[in-house]
Amino acid sequence: MPRRMTDFLDEAVKTxxxxxxxxxxxxxxxxKELQEEAYKIAMPIIKxxxxxxxxxxxxxxxIYCISSMMAVAYSGNFYSVxxxxxxxxRxxxxxxxxxxxxxITDLKHxxxxxxxxxxxxxxxxxxxxASEISEKAIENSKAKVLETDVLYVLFTSGSTGIPKGVVTPHKAITNYVNSFVEAYKMDENCIIGVQIPFYYVMTALDIYGTIAVKAHAYLIPKSKFMFPAYLVQxxxxxxxxxLSWVPSALCMIANTNAFSVADLSEIKTVIFGGEVMPIKQLKAWxxxxxxxxxxxxxxxxxxTDGCTYYIVDREFNDEDIxxxxxxxxxxxxxxxxxEGNPITEGVGELVIRGDSVTYGYYKDPKKTAEVFIQNPLNNCYPETVYRMGDLVRFNKYGELEYYGRKDFQIKYMGRRIELGxxxxxxxxxxxxxxxxxxxxSVKKRIILFYSGSIDEKELLKVLKTKLPDYMQPRKVNYLSEMPHNQNGKIDRKFLASQI
Known part of the structure; x- marks a missing residue:
């Protein structure tokens, strides 16, 4: 069983x-060429x-970025993209x-x-x-790497304006890779279309999943996502x-009906995450x-990206969760x-435990201690779990349903409301x-931003048939195009700054 991410590549080169x-x-x-390129890049780091x-x-x-990731791992160090x-x-x-x-960079940058x-x-x-490669030096370096050593630090936005670096060890990513390969039934016949930028955590499947199962991945050019028809072709x-994409990328194809451009029947698995996938666009797919x-x-x-998954196995109404x-x-x-007590009914905060829980935030013990906590069900020995900050509940099938972020939950007109x-x-x-x-929060009102073909009056008219009065947006802003951040998600922070 591979213990370090480099073990997956070594195994792929053998087979x-x-x-x-x-x-x-x-x-x-x-x-083999990927490993050789990684060795070449690893040598000056080792030296x-x-x-x-x-x-x-x-x-x-x-691909240079991927080979550099592996090079840093071979050298016994850790990377940040x-x-x-x-x-x-920034x-x-x-x-x-x-x-x-x-x-480490290329001539372009x-x-x-x-x-x-x-x-x-x-x-x-x-x-x-490449003539500088010393396989003995590589092997000596590799032998000293433990599964508990750090593989990468991935920076996310911090509420204070200082980016937070999430510290991820080899064991977390190998555990996660083995878990999703099993759950998604991935194998060497997978041909993966990579949408996600490499500084985003969802690339765990695109990069490490590909290597783990000896698959073939295409790094789809960013330009293709500007033209849905070209992307489908x-x-x-x-x-x-x-496909393992953020929902907004999948919605772009669904909203433009670009399916008619070419036959997509080769696609056997569509994974989405990072934000909520709208049911309407899922049905279109x-x-x-x-x-x-x-x-x-x-x-x-x-x-390390994923902790739960749901394989869609039944019909949903457009407004369902x-x-x-x-x-x-x-x-x-x-x-x-x-109060931190475990519950089985009603909405509460999700807490995760297991080997995929990372070490915390780089050089930030205070922030780490706030969310990487002792398991509230265990007072006998140290066991770190992670508080997600997400609100969930169990449905009648025993599945978790997501109800939004704790910080997206508002108290309005005497009621708790999930913006999601x-x-x-x-x-x-x-x-x-x-x-x-x-x-x-100043004028105490819910504001809705949307894009599409429906006008504001008609939208509000339909929404009144779906939601009680206290959940109705008090202001609606139509946008010709919704803003997205670099990860492809709707840019909530930017929209909040516009109110």
């Missing part, structure tokens, strides 16, 4: 050395002589926390990298020489059969690609009330493409 692992516009690499230290990766979504479209000011904030020893890091400590992958031409299995994946960066399902193997869930419930009902209305609710 499938000449199989193509990853394809991008410029090139493809087999598993630098440091271990268990941070290394920043500054690439677009590319930096968004190349991120302002230098990179500086991340580096103030991370204090990386090196930056070398000049820009010099704006925030000293040139002497920047490694440019195209300038490295790309999926068809490359016979892609597995089910109608267009009826032979596929649809899976709602749920989790967060702090638990899609379950987030059951825990992956080797994971467990608790639901606690406001309003959004689900708005999504069910014909003519609505996307929507988001925010609460104006």
């Amino acid at each position: 499938h050395p000449d199989k193509v692992a990853f394809t991008e516009e410029e090139r493809s690499l087999t598993y 630098a002589g440091f271990r268990k230290k941070p290394v920043a990766l500054y690439f677009d979504k590319s 930096i968004d190349t479209e991120m302002p230098v000011e 990179i500086d904030k991340i580096f103030d926390v991370l204090e990386p020893e090196l930056v 070398f000049e820009k990298a010099k704006d925030f890091f000293c040139e002497e400590k920047i490694i440019v992958v195209e300038k490295l020489d 790309y999926l068809h031409d490359n016979k892609i059969n597995l 089910q109608k267009a690609v009826p032979g596929a299995k649809y899976i709602n994946g749920y989790g967060s960066t702090e638990i 899609l379950p987030i399902g059951i825990p992956f193997s080797n994971s467990d869930v608790l639901v606690i009330d406001e 419930e309003i959004e689900a009902n708005v999504s069910s209305i014909d003519g609505v493409a996307e929507n988001c609710c925010v609460f104006d």
Whole structure:
């Protein structure tokens, strides 16, 4: 059983050395070529002589980024992927926390990298020489890596304006990979279409899942997502059969009815996560690609992406809540009330335990202690669990249902309201493409932002048949296009800043 992520690649090279692992516009690499490239990049890191230290990766979504991830792991250090479209000011904030020893980048981004890091400590992958590889040095380095060592630190937004770095060890990602491979029935026949940027936690499946099952992944160019018709044609031409995308990317195809461009019957598995998948657009996918299995994946960066999943196995009304399902193997869930007591009925906060729980926040013990807590059901020995900050409840099938963030729950007109419930009902209305609710705490009102073809008066008229008066938005803003952040999610923070 692989214990470190590099073990998965080593195993793939032994069994499938000449199989193509990853394809991008410029090139493809087999598993053997991927390992050789990783070795080449690992050598200057090993020669630098440091271990268990941070290394920043500054690439677009590319094979060079993947081989650099593996290189850092082989060297016994850990990486952080930096968004190349991120302002230098935010990179500086991340580096103030991370204090990386090196930056690895490519020629395309070398000049820009010099704006925030000293040139002497920047490694440019195209300038490295394969003749420098020492397999003995690689093996010696690899032998010292433990499954409890850190693989990466992934930075997310912090409420204070300081990015939070989530510290993820090898054992967390290997446990998670083994769990979703089993749950999703992934194997070497998977052809994966990669949508997610590599600084986002959902790439665990795209990158490490691909390597674990010796599959083939296509890094879909960002430009394809600007034109749904071209995107559908790309999926068809490359016979892609597995998607793990954020819902807004799937909704883009559904909302434009781009299914008619090409036959997508090769797709056998569609996984969505990161935000709520609207039932209406899910139905459009089910109608267009009826032979596929649809899976709602749920989790967060702090638990190595996923902790529960639901394979869609029944019909839903447009305003229904899609379950987030059951825990992956080797994971467990608790639901606690406001006093921290476990409950089995009603809405409470979700708590996760298991090997996929990460170590906490980099150089931030105070923030870590707030949400990485002692298991409230265990007072006999140390056992860290993670408080999700998400509100859930068990349905009659024993599945979990998501009711929104604790910080999306508002107290309005004497009642507790989940903004996510309003959004689900708005999504069910014909003519609505996307929507988001925010609460104006100054004027004490619910504000709805939406895009689509329906006008505001008609939308509110239909919504009055679906929701009680106290849940009705008091202001509606139509947008020709909803704003999205770099992860492809609706940009709630930006919308909240507009009220």
